[in-house]
Amino acid sequence: MVSGFYQPYEGQILFEGRDRTQLRPYDVAALGVARTFQNVALFKGMSVLDNIMTGRLLKMRGSFLLEALYWGPAMKQELEHRAFVERIIDFLEIQAIRKAFAGKLPYGLQKRVELARALAAEPKLLLLDEPMAGMNVEEKEDMCRFILGVNDEFGTTIALIEHDMSVVMDISDRVIALDYGRKIADGRPDEVRADQGVIDAYLGVAHA
Amino acid sequence: MLDPGLDTFPKLALRNAQRLSRKVAIREKDLGIWQSHTWSQYVEQARLIALGLAALGFARRDKTAVVGDNRPQLYWAMLATQALGGIPVPLYQDSIEKEMQYIVGHAEVRFAVVEDQEQVDKLLHVRSQCPMLEWIVYADARGLRHYQDPCLLSLDELKERGRKFAQDNPGYFDQEVARGSAQDTAVIAYTSGTTGQPKGAMLSHRNLIETARSAIERERLTSAEEVMAYLPMAWIGDHMFSFGQSMVAGFTTNCPESAATVLADLKEIGPTYFFAPPRIWENILTSVMIRVDDTAWVKRRMVHFFLDVARRVERRRLAHRAPAPLDRLLYPLGWLLVYGPLRDNLGMGKIRVAYTAGEAIGPELFEFYRSLGINVKQLYGMTESSALICIQQDGDVKLDTVGPPLPGVEVRIGETGEVMYRSPGVFQGYYKNPEATRETLDDGWVHSGDAGFFDKDGHLKIIDRARDVGRLSGGTIFAPKYLENKLKFSPYIKEAVCVGHERAFVSALINIDLASVGNWAERRGLAYTSYTDLAQKAEVYELIRREVVRVNRSLLDEETLRGAQIRRFLLLHKELDADDQEITRTRKVRRGFVAQKYAPLIDALYGTADHVNVEAQVTYEDGRSAAHPAPRGQPDQRALRGGAGPRGGEPRDPTRGDRGHHRPQRCGQDHPAQRGQRVLPALRRPDPLRGP
Secondary structure, eight states: OOSSOOOOOSSEEEEEEEEEETHHHHHHHHHEEEEEEOSSOOTTBBBBHHHHTTTTTOOOOOOHHHHHOTTTTTHHHHHHHHHHHHHHHHHTGGGGGTTSSGGGHHHHHHHHHHHHHHHHHHEEEEEESTTTOOOHHHHHHHHHHHHHHHHHHHHEEEEEEEEEEHHHHHOOSSSSEETEEEEEEEOOOOHHHHHHHHHHHHHHHOOO | OOOOGGSSSHHHHHHHHHHTTEEEEEEEETTTTEEEEEHHHHHHHHHHHHHHHHHTTTOOTTTEEESSSSHHHHHHHHHHHHHHHHEEEOOOOOHHHHHHHHHHHTTTEEEEEEEEEHHHHHHHHHHHHHHHEEEESSSTTTTTTTOOOOOEEEHHHHHHHHHHHHHTTTHHHHHHHOOOOTTTTEEEEEEOOSSSSOOOOEEEEHHHHHHHHHHHHTOOOOOOEEEEEEEEEHHHIIIIIIIIIHHHHHHHOOOHHHHHHHHHHHHHHSSSSSEOOHHHHHHHHHHHHHHHHHHHHHHHHHHHHOOOOOOHHHHHHTTTOHHHHHHHHHHHHHHHOOOOOOOHHHHHHSEEEEESSSSSOOHHHHHHHHHHHEEEEEEEGGGTTTTOSOOOOBBOOOOSOOOOOOOTTEEETTSEEEEEEEEOOOOOOEEEHHHHHHHHEEETTEEEEHHHOTTTTTTTEEEEEETTEEEOOOSOOOOOOHHEEEEEEHEEEEEEEEOOOOOOSSEEEEEEEEHHHHHHHHHHHOSSSHHHHHHTTTTHHHHHHHHHHHHHHHHTTTTTTTTTTTTEEEEEEOOOGGGGGEEEEEEOOOOOHHHHHHEEEEEEHHHHOSOOOOOEEETTTOEEEEEEOOOOOTTTTOOOOOOTTTSSSHHHHHHHOOEEEEEEEOOOOOGGGOOOSSSGGGGGSGGGGGGO
8 A cells, every 4th residue: 555556445644744645656656665575576587787777767867769879868867877776786795696687586686686676766665575585594684684784874764564573573673563454563673572462463362 | 136126015016106007907896897996096095095004003014904805905905004014914704703813813913904894793803802903994884884893994084094194294105115125024824724723924025026027927927917806815826916916017907896706707807817726617617517508409519529629639739749630620610619609708718828726627627728728727836935836838738737847946856755845935934933934944945745746847746735645555546636636527526535545445525516416406307405405315326426437437547546446435415614624715625624524424435334324513604513413303313404505504404304314335346345235226237347
């Protein structure tokens, strides 16, 4: 709903203090919200570099003709965007796969490329849907490091959905727990961890 | 003798900045683009860093630890240190804290210039044990924003302090450079050491410059060379090629983007002067062969056909004979279809001079590159000789020698067969270790520890480490490294350790190459979960057995070593790893340690058991270690789990996967006592070596 895929039946979505409830995904993206997907959604037949460049599309201006000719302002713009993308590639340590086809990469790297593409949009808010899903411990550690780094380096607010409790508790400033769509806890990680409702919902009590 | 105006590296750098001011001195791929720095920029950067260090209170003979991947900033820091009369101490960037702590403490390091957060973290820990270490300067600030430690300083801040210092002390840098002399220690290179604690070899400016110069003259190197700086900066070879010779000749050093991109960067740069230890040559070959195996049938056949042609031509060329008439026609065609494109693809199209050294290279491997027209030559040297002792001359290359000594180097063979040498490059001694110095350095002669002899053409031939050469109980000479190299030429074998001294026959412990065997397994639809799992598959054993048989067959041609065939082998359950001290940081096998650690396995190879259970001790990247006990529910199986990969940060689940047992395998000619017993059925096939 935040990213605009679904419209809420009731309630409001506020972003930067203003009502954004009825926006479509492209409007939301233009506002500075980027996301990754639970199941990786990359352009499999394109290179990693091109995939990340697509994250810059919203920032690109200029006419189709100039772009096609790669001339004048179009060239200058392309170079600026490429420079920004290279900073992200460096940041996420994926230099070695810059020119590899996204579809041929191992899963952990695909997730990283997806994060790179989201970052390329210079989001104010980054939504990560289960960034750790299906990763091994080492990949998870890397991903945690990158998520913290994004927050630190780019000052991006990050909202993530994740089932791996140790990850959630380790890297979050604020945790919200949901149970069947209902909010059951909201607060600092240690508060949420100690919350009886959360313990019941996640560690399980007998459903009467 | 050296010109007193050019007798130290800082003086040479100043000369380069004057004469070659606009020539590119060093290049680094950063943010996807090759960033160039000219000689005048190189010196300017070093000057600012030096002045910054001076502002922090750097005194002559102070040491600067330099830690990180090959980066221009770190080369500048070395020059800056030398300019102030200090001594750079480059450290291996993948060392664990304990190793760094020993060297930082032993060398009494006051300053450290490091690449990034990873190294800062390690050095902050080291500092808690070594309070001598006053400042840690980092080049890449990422992730360090919230670090509060007052001993931390970014390289930019350091240079800023240098600028201020220069305003108050004009002319300081030039004065300090002028005070330097040829006798000053230019670098302390800690040897990775196959035994005991590392020793710090002190090399003077004279040692390095004279050695660099004589090799430059021999090889006719010019300022137009392009060299790739991708091997650890702590290793004397990189210091000589990327720093020493580059300063003396004025040529360009290229730093790759990251360790993972070296092959791609190599292709973009196309170096003219290239160095690689056998391991790297091997990796490159393996990556080529994997790609060849994946291509269409026609192409595969074509590549193999022409590589065979090239090999035949090269064999005859090495024997100073003309190629066979048919091959003479085919070779140019092969050049057009295979060799040219292959060279180009490897980034080796422009190579004028390439070296292999560090270990003996497998003859097949050496032949492969030479047959493509790449001028690979063997070189012999060590830290204590400023990296260089012997180099093969163009047009006079042999498979199994290291060539004649360089001009100015004397080599003689001691009574025990040990190689000894004396040269202007011979080191000043081990830092704070007079005892080791006395043992190694004898009246100007250095004991190399290698066994060797001169052949009739005056080429030095190294057989093995003097202490590793042994004899089988039957009296046959047993040179383990020779056999291991033959094994390692197989794309499927990454590492091998042969045992046989005072034993009835030779056996081998083998590490499979996870990439290529994994690829092989995938193509056959063979499922596996990890290195350990893959290495214990019967199909893989059969694959490796064929490779061992190939090696044994090639031994038949060699009069002296024919008796030393490999009769049994096993595939190790984990990869040999520097973190577990099984190999050194330069990836040489620590034979004694491995033999001791795997003693039960080796006993089994000579015994009758066909299964052995092991418990593995695994050391993680941060230096912790853990033993992996028996899986639950199988108390009798003291099985290993863990160390799934060379960089595993976490042990694998002990309850998953198969059991860690070993199956010693027989091959080669049968040992009568063991014929047909306790081995896998697949191995009881008639032995190919026995004939009908």
